[in-house]
């Protein structure tokens with residue numbers, strides 16, 4: 001085991017990294033996110049020996065009785081763990097698991113919680129750092145923070161406590177500022193970890209390594225050599241059973257404001273002086289500050305065929321109001337008004353019920369400045385270089401270059417140089433939540449978003465939402481299984497460019 005915590009988070013992802021003794025307090029432990037992601041993530045971290053010797057998981061839920069929680073955890077971990085389950089390991093983890101049934105809107109729960117933490121620490125033989133993970137609706141973030149503060153478990157607490165929350169962080173800039181104010185009343189900003197699960201994905205982290213650990217890309221990473229950037233977050237799935245949440249959000253609040261803006265910021269940011277949390281987040285915030293949206297399109301899926309199956313339209317999905325005007329597809333053209341990017345647009349799109357699942361960042365380079373080939377057919381066939389960083393489903397990077405096809409004539413063909421994570425690194429990629437929970441336990445905030453980034457992202461999308469509400473940009477239907485509405489095609493075609501094929 002290393003003696004001190006490694007400082008560089010990108011070098012730190014090795015087995016045995018030091019994590020201080022911790023208690024992971026999971027509010028919403030009986031809910032959906034806990035079942036599908038959080039409990040399996042804790043199991044996998046434990047199974048890989050990444051959790052500290054002195055570790056405890058304390059679940060809190062309002063509806064599930066205490067005697068049911070263990071069985072619930074066994075069932076859900078078995079169902080959702082990416083690596084299957086070893087019964088012995090799970091049984092050993094369960095010895096470190098405790099649960100309180102209680103109403104987190106009532107002070108009594110927090111007195112009980114405090115007593116449980118004190119008793120748990122003495123059973124473990126010393127104080128543990130507390131990580132409060134709120135897997136509950138955002139309207140409870142402020143009140144829970146406040147209640148923790150009132151019982152002395154928040155700002156200035158000994159042992160130290162950290163608050164971990166997940167989007168949505170507000171509904172617009174104003175509500176995001178209000179939410180940030182509420183949670184910072186109870187916890188210092190440096191102790192609030194806002195989770196964006198995209199930042200836990202390997203390729204997203206690799207974007208920084210790609211840019212800043214390789215000499216060949218950064219000199220080209222600017223307006224002189226890059227024609228435009230395209231960021232796509234396409235899903236073949238519909239909204240499933242999440243109408244209650246999704247119909248209030250739509251694609252712009254669900255994906256663009258958070259996940260996509262993080263990808264934009266990481267692609268556009270300046271090199272940080274060091275890889276510590278604040279240096280990276282300072283640069284991301286600075287990049288976001290330079291951005292404004294100069295064009296948009298929106299759509300809603302109608303019934304169609306995806307992957308050979310017939311699927312219903314958005315308006316026929318369970319619990320969607322029949323007159324809903326919520327967009328399930330959004331495309332934005334962004335200008336990054338700074339020295340590096342002026343004149344190089346970023347196009348961003350996100351949609352449900354697209355022909356396939358694909359999340360990627362594509363850097364489209366400018367064409368060669370002079371065409372030395374006299375044959376016009378050859379000259380016309382040359383396509384610009386593309387660098388594509390694939391985030392899912394296949395993680396990797398691919399560079400499209402022109403090559404000469406074999407033969408006596410000069411005929412060019414685009415070919416690809418590919419790097420696929422799965423082929424190069426045989427180790428299975430951990431789930432984003434595993435990485436982020438581990439980072440939270442070891443107190444590393446690099447892969448979490450800061451209040452100012454969240455607010456900048458709302459500043460960018462708020463005017464777009466306002467224009468949509470005024471119907472300045474019509475909501476257009478698109479057939480499920482097609483790559484989005486015609487207006488999105490028109491948005492990019494107006495600049496004589498086209499979206500990557502989906």
Ligand code: BG6
Pocket residue numbers: 235254255359392
């Ligand atoms: C979530 C959104 O944040 O991200 C979902 O709320 C979306 O609507 C999901 O499906 C996509 O995540 P991933 O990791 O599957 O790309």
